Amino acid sequence: MNTFTYSYPVKAYFGEKAAEKNLAAELSKYGENVLLAYGGGSVKKNGIYDELVGILKNAGKKITEFTGIMSNPTYEKVQEGAKLAKENQIDFILAVGGGSVIDCCKVVSAQAKLDEDIWDFEYVQHGVPSEFIPMGAVVTAFGTGAEMNNGAVITNEEKKSKSPLWGAFYDFAVLDPDYTMTMPMKQVISGAFDSLSHSMETYMGSPREVNLSDEINEATQRNIIRNIRATLRNPDDRQARSELVWAAAMAENGILKIGKVTDFQCHMLEHQLGAYTDCNHGQGLAVLHPALYRHMLPEAAPQFARLAVEVWGIDASGKSEGELADAFIDALASFIKEIGLPTTFAEMGIGTDTDFKAIAESTILAGGCVKKFTPEELCEVLEECM
Numbered sequence: 113m114n115t116f117t118y119s120y121p122v123k124a125y126f127g128e129k130a131a132e133k134n135l136a137a138e139l140s141k142y143g144e145n146v147l148l149a150y151g152g153g154s155v156k157k158n159g160i161y162d163e164l165v166g167i168l169k170n171a172g173k174k175i176t177e178f179t180g181i182m183s184n185p186t187y188e189k190v191q192e193g194a195k196l197a198k199e200n201q202i203d204f205i206l207a208v209g210g211g212s213v214i215d216c217c218k219v220v221s222a223q224a225k226l227d228e229d230i231w232d233f234e235y236v237q238h239g240v241p242s243e244f245i246p247m248g249a250v251v252t253a254f255g256t257g258a259e260m261n262n263g264a265v266i267t268n269e270e271k272k273s274k275s276p277l278w279g280a281f282y283d284f285a286v287l288d289p290d291y292t293m294t295m296p297m298k299q300v301i302s303g304a305f306d307s308l309s310h311s312m313e314t315y316m317g318s319p320r321e322v323n324l325s326d327e328i329n330e331a332t333q334r335n336i337i338r339n340i341r342a343t344l345r346n347p348d349d350r351q352a353r354s355e356l357v358w359a360a361a362m363a364e365n366g367i368l369k370i371g372k373v374t375d376f377q378c379h380m381l382e383h384q385l386g387a388y389t390d391c392n393h394g395q396g397l398a399v400l401h402p403a404l405y406r407h408m409l410p411e412a413a414p415q416f417a418r419l420a421v422e423v424w425g426i427d428a429s430g431k432s433e434g435e436l437a438d439a440f441i442d443a444l445a446s447f448i449k450e451i452g453l454p455t456t457f458a459e460m461g462i463g464t465d466t467d468f469k470a471i472a473e474s475t476i477l478a479g480g481c482v483k484k485f486t487p488e489e490l491c492e493v494l495e496e497c498m
């Protein structure tokens with residue numbers, strides 16, 4: 113195991129009526145001006161907006177709304193939120209949504225306290241923001257686990273870059289699985305696959321010897337796979353939904369990462385694909401993973417072989433490490449197909465005219481990946497996904 117320090121700043125309120133039970137007490141800790149942030153309006157249709165506004169009003173808060181946060185949030189939207197926060201002397205941000213709203217607000221919270229442009233501050237001056245407007249998250253779409261970390265993924269359209277920006281940690285996160293029951297099934301599955309991807313990307317990091325974090329990770333992966341299947345059998349299965357919501361948080365709350373340097377090469381590539389195509393994150397990962405993993409052989413064979421046995425239940429007897437590693441990638445690819453995720457870019461509506469070379473050349477090369485990819489090889493991976 114690598115040396116580590118572990119502490120976690122995000123308080124998670126999980127379960128039925130978590131907002132009704134806990135939000136008022138949390139809100140009492142902050143000033144009266146609240147920025148209520150949400151996406152394109154699903155919260156108004158499913159009643160979550162009315163419920164939260166009721167709690168905010170009862171708590172005597174003055175609400176400023178920050179709305180229309182899109183999937184794959186843009187840097188321009190971040191600046192709009194920061195401006196609103198400054199103009200209205202916001203004391204607290206309540207982010208209500210999935211990874212997009214939650215990420216956008218992390219950077220709003222930092223930009224509102226910073227005079228410089230935060231993109232330049234982080235990428236040119238290599239600064240790390242240290243002052244934030246405090247925030248709480250109410251998760252309505254699970255999968256990214258974005259409520260548990262302080263990294264935001266923001267699309268800078270001008271720079272053609274979908275990149276991480278460091279923002280604030282949430283003080284607390286409300287995780288009520290019932291709030292996610294109105295998610296479209298396509299998003300449920302792509303979100304859950306994103307959680308599986310986060311677990312795999314963490315597992316595939318270094319050191320390569322299996323440690324306790326990896327064994328917990330294997331259990332998390334098995335759990336996600338089982339509960340995706342249960343959800344597809346019965347979309348109203350609340351037990352399966354609860355498990356998936358917490359598995360998403362587990363994959364990003366630092367526990368699986370203890371003693372590890374993570375990989376996340378597939379994510380880096382998918383993010384740049386997103387910068388060029390605005391594709392759905394979980395779907396992009398589903399297409400990329402098997403193709404990228406085939407390129408990670410033979411370097412990744414020992415870890416893939418272990419995943420074959422421990423996660424996918426493949427019988428090891430009579431099989432070499434290489435055969436098991438192949439069997440893992442085959443099992444992953446057929447699972448992606450089984451659960452109705454796309455297996456090619458064409459199925460996602462990504463055309464052959466997409467500039468794969470530019471995507472590959474602008475992709476961050478992950479330090480923790482077992483294989484040191486070159487932009488040329490990443491371009492091959494992208495072309496194989498058509």
Ligand code: NZQ
Nearest residue numbers: 151152153154183184210211212252253258263265294295
């Ligand atoms: O905008 P509204 O109308 O709310 O609709 C949303 C959106 O269209 C809808 N939705 C959310 N809750 C709903 C609901 N529809 C019905 N009922 C509900 N209860 O779901 C759609 C997708 O939401 P979005 O937040 O975009 O999805 P997701 O949670 O997958 O977030 C994706 C973003 O997170 C980033 C991705 O790159 C992408 O930008 N990620 C953030 C990570 C992090 N910070 O740790 C990790 C991930 O790897 C990922 O990169």
Ligand code: ZN
Nearest residue numbers: 256306310379
């Ligand atoms: Zn992800």
